[in-house]
Amino acid sequence: xxxxxxxxxxxxxxxxxxxxxxxxxxxxxxxxxxxxxxxxxxxxxxxxxxxxxxxxxxxxxxxxxxxxxxxxxxxxxxxxxxxxxxxxxxxxxxxxxxxxxxxxxxxxxxxxxxxxxxxxxxxxxxxxxxxxxxxxxxxxxxxxxxxxxxxxxxxxxxxxxxxxxxxxxxxxxxxxxxxxxxxxxxxxxxxxxxxxxxxxxxxxxxxxxxxxxxxxxxxxxxxxxxxxxxxxxxxxxxxxxxxxxxxxxxxxxxxxxxxxxxxxxxxxxxxxxxxxxxxxxxxx
Numbered sequence: 001x002x003x004x005x006x007x008x009x010x011x012x013x014x015x016x017x018x019x020x021x022x023x024x025x026x027x028x029x030x031x032x033x034x035x036x037x038x039x040x041x042x043x044x045x046x047x048x049x050x051x052x053x054x055x056x057x058x059x060x061x062x063x064x065x066x067x068x069x070x071x072x073x074x075x076x077x078x079x080x081x082x083x084x085x086x087x088x089x090x091x092x093x094x095x096x097x098x099x100x101x102x103x104x105x106x107x108x109x110x111x112x113x114x115x116x117x118x119x120x121x122x123x124x125x126x127x128x129x130x131x132x133x134x135x136x137x138x139x140x141x142x143x144x145x146x147x148x149x150x151x152x153x154x155x156x157x158x159x160x161x162x163x164x165x166x167x168x169x170x171x172x173x174x175x176x177x178x179x180x181x182x183x184x185x186x187x188x189x190x191x192x193x194x195x196x197x198x199x200x201x202x203x204x205x206x207x208x209x210x211x212x213x214x215x216x217x218x219x220x221x222x223x224x225x226x227x228x229x230x231x232x233x234x235x236x237x238x239x240x241x242x243x244x245x246x247x248x249x250x251x252x253x254x255x256x257x258x259x260x261x262x263x264x265x266x267x268x269x270x271x272x273x274x275x276x277x278x279x280x281x282x283x284x
Contacts, residue, residue: 002020002021002124002125003018003019003020003025003119003122003123003124004018004019004123004124004125004126004127005017005018005117005119005120005123005125005126005127006018006019006126006127006128006129006157006158006161006163007117007126007127007128007129007130007133007137007157008128008129008130008156008157008158009129009130009132009133010158012031012032013029013030013031013032013283014029014030014031014032014116014133015028015029015158015167015283016028016029016030016116016117017157017158017161017163018117018119018123019161022161024163024166026117026118026119027163027166027167027170027218028115028116028117028218028220028278029116029167029278029281029283030112030115030116030281030283031281031282031283034281035059035060036058036060036063036084036087036088036100037084037087037112037115038084038085038086038087038110038115038274038275038276039083039084039107039108039109039110040083040084040109041081041082041083041106041109042058042059042060042081042082042083042084042102043058043059043079043080043081044056044057044058044063044065044079044080044081044082044102045057045077045078045079045080046065046074046075046076046077046078046079046080047062047076048076049074049076052066052067053065053066053067054066054067054074055099056080056082056102058082058102061099062099063082063084063099063100063101063102064099064100064101064102065082065101065102065103065104066101066103068103068104068105071104071105080104081104081106082102082103082104083102083103083104083105083106083107083109084100084101084102085101085102085103085274086100086101086273086274087100087274087275087276088100088276089273089276089277089280090280091188092186092187092188093187093188094188097280111140111144113137113140113141115275118253120145120148121145121148123148124149125148125149125150125151126141126148126149126150126151127151127153127157128150128151128152128153128157129152129153129154129155129156129157131152134150134152137150138150169215170215170218170219170278170279170284171279171284173185175211175215177207177208177210177211178207179197179198179199179203179204179207180195180196180197180198180199180204180207180208180230181195181196181197182194182195182196182208182211182212182215183196184215184219184221186221186277186279189224190223190224190225190226191221191223191224191225191226192225192226192228193212193225193226193227193228194228195208195212195227195228195229195230196230197230201229201230201231201233201235202235202237204230205229205230205231205233205237205241206237206240206241208229209241209244209245209248210248212227212245213245213248213249216249216256216269217249217252218278219277219278219279220275220276220277220278221271221277222254222271222272222273222274222275222277223270223271223273224268224269224270225256225268225269225270225271226262226266226267226268226269227266227267227269228265228266228267229241229265229267232261232264232265232266233261233265233267234265238261241267242258242260242267245258245267245269246258249269254271254272254274255271256269256270256271257269257270257271
């Protein structure tokens with residue numbers, strides 16, 4: 001079955017999608033030339049030591065470097081190369097961006113294109129609707145994926161494939177699904193998701209599973225997450241809810257860990273923070 005990738009330019013935003021036949025299997029976006037990017041390597045200078053951490057100055061600004069095991073200590077003024085291990089995240093409590101985390105343990109960089117299209121190597125074809133974008137992607141694929149067919153089109157790919165409505169839904173906290181809705185609230189401490197609807201609680205909760213998984217993945221949410229199902233998912237279908245979400249969310253990288261239900265009835269999820277969530281990237 002064909003696996004088609006889309007790169008669609010929307011002003012300064014690159015929107016990416018992968019379709020398996022007509023089914024949307026991946027969605028992401030980023031702004032052009034956003035820095036710093038996860039896994040990118042930068043020169044740095046040590047400016048200050050704070051307990052077991054160092055503050056280092058990079059071309060994009062300050063970053064936090066831990067004193068990593070099996071590596072020698074650093075001195076103020078020392079120059080070194082560091083790699084972004086966690087992008088800068090917006091702190092809703094302090095209303096500002098927290099500095100990115102960096103590491104001295106350098107691994108191969110992951111390009112912008114492989115980040116927003118993680119299955120690039122598996123695509124049967126890649127469609128691009130902007131000539132400037134085409135030049136950049138072609139230059140990268142020429143050495144990394146020389147056998148991947150690239151095709152330039154002159155119309156909005158997200159409109160052609162009916163993805164504009166899906167894209168628009170990512171901007172708002174409330175997501176509608178048959179028989180109900182889920183509301184996503186992002187706080188400084190955790191992500192809270194409330195599921196509501198009319199009818200049988202079991203049916204509403206089952207209908208919510210796919211849009212819940214989709215928006216967790218498409219919005220690239222991470223950290224601690226609490227989900228409140230209708231009637232707290234009480235009853236014999238709790239194991240089913242856990243099984244479906246573990247299967248759906250455990251295959252992405254980094255995966256979500258589905259911890260189970262708390263005594264108050266909330267479903268606990270967690271995911272390592274690496275890349276900026278979608279709503280931090282100024283894509284809307």
